[in-house]
Amino acid sequence: MCPAPTARTRVRRQAERADYDRDTLYAIVDAAHLCHLAFADDTGVHALPMACWRIGDQLYLHGSNGSRMLKHAVGGAQVCATITHLDGLVLARSAFNHTMNYRSAAIYGVCERVADADKPAVLDALMDKLAPGRSRQARPGNAQELAATTVLRLPLHEFACKVRQGGPEDDADDLALPVWAGVLPLRLAPQPAQADSDFEPTPDYVRAWR
């Protein structure tokens, strides 16, 4: 379950936080709506936010055919897709030991283009990740819309996760200092749904959104 990492996925700083377990990776990916995709082109190195979703051992990305990122990413270039969930601010008694709680995954590889015939099912999976069952409700993409969309897959093979959870870890000499210490947790939390117009019945995923 913990493949030997490659040179670029071996976590060196705070290696005790490293996790190469596939279940950890999948949990981080499945909880994410977006990743930051790093790639290099002739203007430099970029990190751009993209929606992402998983089917099996593949991470999927999509966008307009005209996207320079996608054009570049289909060209066989190496990319790095990184997901980070920020779970809290960790306030230690010393400035130096302040940190954050987070779950992150960096996935390295080369993207492949998803064949036209496979796009509808792959895009349905995105829709159903956003809102379970919605792929059977919204109007499906027509031929023109599907043709205008590039869908890429990045194998979930070369990756490193890094996770930090729990309270502050202060130096022993600092534990008696008169300073509040603890965690200020954060969560990407649903807020009340905003309907675009009156519509009944309200779907389950809208009623459950809170």
Added chain:
Amino acid sequence: MCPAPTARTRVRRQAERADYDRDTLYAIVDAAHLCHLAFADDTGVHALPMACWRIGDQLYLHGSNGSRMLKHAVGGAQVCATITHLDGLVLARSAFNHTMNYRSAAIYGVCERVADADKPAVLDALMDKLAPGRSRQARPGNAQELAATTVLRLPLHEFACKVRQGGPEDDADDLALPVWAGVLPLRLAPQPAQADSDFEPTPDYVRAWR
């Protein structure tokens, strides 16, 4: 307020969402606890999460002297620091028009190392961003801790923001479809603070954390 972008910061896809205004940039940076820093080294292209904060027209990053990212970033290499706030899922009546609400900023440039003499004030600003006033409460970094920390600044000069807000934008032909449409908002929300031990008085920033 809207400098002419460079070739790599000119937003081409959905250019109506582009914003080169410095106030927009500062608001996105100041609301963020972390960015994804993209850089390239001899093992490839990376995007790694890092804490970030702003003083004036500089973005600051820090880490251990041993960090390969920081070692590389101080070497004069071009980097891209990207921040994305996800504000909601936008459910349109057609699959194709589904999107997300977000505020993102991509900042390009070359990092400079912050001089040792300037580190304490710059790190205090990070602390006070996490928790206002805390830089006067926590034990300050000692000489050894400060020496072990590399602090970098990235000028907020070459950047592009991209913002999408509001409800779904459906094709006119789709407006009458029997499909719920609207926004499922998201917010990185404070959760109840977790004290590491009993301590009185509770600081203002802990009591206000919710």
